[in-house]
Amino acid sequence: MAGNTFGKLFKLTTFGESHGVAIGGIIDGCPAGIPLDFEAIQQDMRRRKPGQSKIVTQRKEADEVEFYSGIFEGVTTGTPIGFVIHNTNQKSKDYSHIKDVYRPSHADYTYDKKYGVRDYRGGGRSSARETACRVVAGAIAKQMLGEIKINAFTSAVGTIQLNTPYQDLDFSKIESNVIRCPDTDLAEQMITRINEVKKQGDTVGGVITCVIQNVPAGLGEPVFDKLHAELGKAMLSINAVKGFEYGSGFEGSKMLGSAHNDKFNADGTTQTNLSGGVQGGISNGMDIYFNVAFKPVATTLQKQNTINSEGKTVEMQGKGRHDPCVVPRAVPIVEAMAALVIADYQLLRRQESKTW
């Protein structure tokens, strides 16, 4: 109820604040018998990690995952997987100057209104640091997906947009540049743009596109838990996300039915895929693809006025270790959440697949 659990059969519950002792989580419902590739988990952690390149925050966090349970001799046992990531960057510095300050477009004000108690050391629970736990769980979920492949990439930074259809992109190029855009020329422009913005002490938003391939037909649950509705919720639960669209998305709303319908081939595949791989909330076997919009990071290095908890105006200025653009580090988070959704629906599918 309190919102810290995701999933139905493959369930992740997370805990932890940005400046507490540790963050971590419990994965409950991971099937037994999966030999885990720990390097793959750590690799996804590195893709999310601060300090990985010049265009992300230079904050230092070891981000090493310790597994406490649910794994024996490298193989999942079916019991809950407890894991912890210690906060190595948790300095005992003086936060008293920001103790009562509500940073604009942050969650300081709303947490205070909701809970009446506030961990004022950084963002606390509302910090995107929590997403490290999602990446751990997502990296494990990916190892259950068999042939299903999930690729996310940066498709826009501010107004610089990738317009190539994803079918014409080479996903193997995604990790070849620090912005994670498979079009390497455009990637250069995006990086340049972020550096400009950073120099101004400003931040910029962006869009991540995600493509899920080799999904079997039949995943999803009507009517409220439609596959795309759960994907949408998963993405909207990521910090800074403002929008989600799949298949034809918002553009599709401008079209005529005669143009929008995906004609069938004899084998049940379709000639076009404006549906985005889902019909009636259930996968149809075509690629699932969607866009996720991220707002610009709220912490800028420019001076701004804001209020404190007594309603008094105070001047504030962000410190130098924030992300000028959240998108490159969010790519593995989008993949992780997609993996959690697909793994979950795969398990739901398995329990219904027998013919009676």
Add this chain to the structure above:
Amino acid sequence: MAGNTFGKLFKLTTFGESHGVAIGGIIDGCPAGIPLDFEAIQQDMRRRKPGQSKIVTQRKEADEVEFYSGIFEGVTTGTPIGFVIHNTNQKSKDYSHIKDVYRPSHADYTYDKKYGVRDYRGGGRSSARETACRVVAGAIAKQMLGEIKINAFTSAVGTIQLNTPYQDLDFSKIESNVIRCPDTDLAEQMITRINEVKKQGDTVGGVITCVIQNVPAGLGEPVFDKLHAELGKAMLSINAVKGFEYGSGFEGSKMLGSAHNDKFNADGTTQTNLSGGVQGGISNGMDIYFNVAFKPVATTLQKQNTINSEGKTVEMQGKGRHDPCVVPRAVPIVEAMAALVIADYQLLRRQESKTW
């Protein structure tokens, strides 16, 4: 798990197929002691009903709700509210010609892949007829909301878009025209466009905007069940929806942080509201607003080729009683789903509001 329940404390479970005996649902968790305004419920039903105007399907459904439990002498008793809407239009006609046909961009194919059994009389469970039950529950949820007001309206039909900020609109005009657009001039253009499309036997998509006002600060649950994430899931679960964005949405991803941040006033309100009334998944007391994109209805009156369950090509053509544009009838559905989300978070909020 099977996806027919929505909500945490205020829970709606629905049942029913488009051509079965009846559809209906159970509302579990509705607090005791609410005197129900049945006319308000029926009024929302009329807003969703087929045959309400020339620009919607002319199919006939009485859509009269029978309440079987949970209400005594007009007041909710705290026990589950069971309700049923009989399908009066359930003809014993011959469906054998479409029995094995998969209609393009419908859920026929995916339901067949998932379940292996198919109720081939119309859309069955995947039909938007199910949303009548959401409107019933939403109309009850609205009666729990006190000062909170929910207004949805049509903001685009195809490429005809309403660009006026919602603050400058007169919501009392929404119901003054059949397309439910508060800009009456634009409404005329939209209606004309739908009539053109209808004449061509085609269909067209659109966008609905929803504004929730007078929301107290503090509603929402971090981290996975963020208020906007649940709203997004709720909207994406409505038939034909392809996208959801709130506050600055996809446009916000193009902006700089310095321009995007909402500056605080001394009272905690903000000077702008690009956040869309939510920070960190929790309401901040400002208006919540969002857009929902609907694809064009898949059933057109034009002839098209498709396949049957044996993979053979068959020619098909829709009958004359389908909606040329789903948007006008979807307005009360969007409101209903918003009401369910807000009522639910309101109850969650109440259990935590005491100071210990």
Add this chain to the structure above:
Amino acid sequence: MAGNTFGKLFKLTTFGESHGVAIGGIIDGCPAGIPLDFEAIQQDMRRRKPGQSKIVTQRKEADEVEFYSGIFEGVTTGTPIGFVIHNTNQKSKDYSHIKDVYRPSHADYTYDKKYGVRDYRGGGRSSARETACRVVAGAIAKQMLGEIKINAFTSAVGTIQLNTPYQDLDFSKIESNVIRCPDTDLAEQMITRINEVKKQGDTVGGVITCVIQNVPAGLGEPVFDKLHAELGKAMLSINAVKGFEYGSGFEGSKMLGSAHNDKFNADGTTQTNLSGGVQGGISNGMDIYFNVAFKPVATTLQKQNTINSEGKTVEMQGKGRHDPCVVPRAVPIVEAMAALVIADYQLLRRQESKTW
């Protein structure tokens, strides 16, 4: 949350009051493709029905189930099964004399305290009439169980106890007498006892034993949702139940470990079965058996003093159509709840059974 749903993957939600228009429910998560035996459902309904014999209430209820959805051409479709049982005995009689009266050891007082609103026409939601819906769902769940057999029977009426080990009983005799005890001699004594008690205008408690056979090893979920814990909750949720024990039960607490341990045979079966077919919350392949204690029905025909909502003493006397002993009609309810639990864990088991 509000407690009207049972199950995880095979979920039953019920609605309805004893004197409302109808009771009913939704089964969500029933797999597709099960050809339903409707006569078997109605047969279980008859076993629970009032008026079935001289030793139960002579109240008249048709108890005919109408299915509204989820079944097509006699086969489940995987969509929610909505069903309704109309209350034919719902007379418009005058209840004003009991409107404010709290009957002793009934739920009148607690419902009033909880909800502040009370449907005073009979027990309302707290009436055992609700269990008719459980029998419908349980009868469907039974049809998913394959080789698994569930047999419940009366093992005590007041102080008359069946002490024969269940292995020595002939379950085919259970339905041969109206008290549902497989020992026909003891059944006679029980019936005689009930008739005596009835003549005195009194009521008497009893015990039902349930045996589940042919359960495969591996059903159940540690640590909180242990198979026997869920069975216990299921039984304790039945009206009038005061206790649950499985395997050696309360007697087992008096034993020494050396005598209590079940020694293994080479094939993994055990020589004794004090465990009751469950170890660590997971079935071990041996028979599951348990006892359920029912209190005497609270409504007697003797005059008694009680209070009304203003705390004033009032005299009351039950009417002539109540059960002198709840046990014979509760046998199919115990079976139904057991079937719901087993069907649910069977589905949970299926999603985890693949080797990765």
Add this chain to the structure above:
Amino acid sequence: MAGNTFGKLFKLTTFGESHGVAIGGIIDGCPAGIPLDFEAIQQDMRRRKPGQSKIVTQRKEADEVEFYSGIFEGVTTGTPIGFVIHNTNQKSKDYSHIKDVYRPSHADYTYDKKYGVRDYRGGGRSSARETACRVVAGAIAKQMLGEIKINAFTSAVGTIQLNTPYQDLDFSKIESNVIRCPDTDLAEQMITRINEVKKQGDTVGGVITCVIQNVPAGLGEPVFDKLHAELGKAMLSINAVKGFEYGSGFEGSKMLGSAHNDKFNADGTTQTNLSGGVQGGISNGMDIYFNVAFKPVATTLQKQNTINSEGKTVEMQGKGRHDPCVVPRAVPIVEAMAALVIADYQLLRRQESKTW
């Protein structure tokens, strides 16, 4: 689904195996603003701890709880409370001799059947070590209960039974002896009995009684989640529990209704309390009391034959550090589970308590 979460609004999820790195859990839904008494938590931990007296296992575990999140400056923040207890007794000893052995009346066999993978170092997840996490959460839940008091005590060891009504007992004596029986004479007999049994290398069962006082009327949820049903499930989920009864329990099933009914006083209290403080699943303001039956510990020090995973007979003998009777250490576990249930229903009650 996988059973490692307990509760609806106040939710505990646990992880950890007896011989893994650590056990721990996440409490999600704990309200903000509760100043925690850490000494009270540690005190309950000491009551459950091995080595606390001569009649329990002499195994050594520090059982020190580390809190990682959800608490700031000693006060709960409303965010999830993550906690960890490191397994200090986790020796790298050689378990290969028991690797494939199924201990009688343990969960070795069933876990192997269910998961196909087995952590053979001790009981793994099925070990009662997991209950340490329940004690942590229960100790926090207790701090939310205000006037409500929970007292559990040993009421039987083998055939030595405490027959005094709980009203005549002095609960302040419970902790005055190592068996935790408020009747100090009987406590001596129980201790003597355990020492005899221990000397024989055997084990013995027992019963714990729990009394919850000052419960307000109105807690509980009909119909499936009745307060006593949830208490029953909570107790049955504790390792080694075989039975649960509340109020008159199994004895009540032998009574007549005229004797069993609790007559009301003018203030709504009752003259007797055979109901055990609950009517129709909702608390009535009287004391809630119940009995929990524990089987004798399966690990004895006597030699016994058993089988291994290949079905071959092997001889085995327990080591010297097991509990001869589980009951004294289970007293705080029973209290903890009761506290979790009551705290949860208290939160559920709060969300419904407003008059509309």
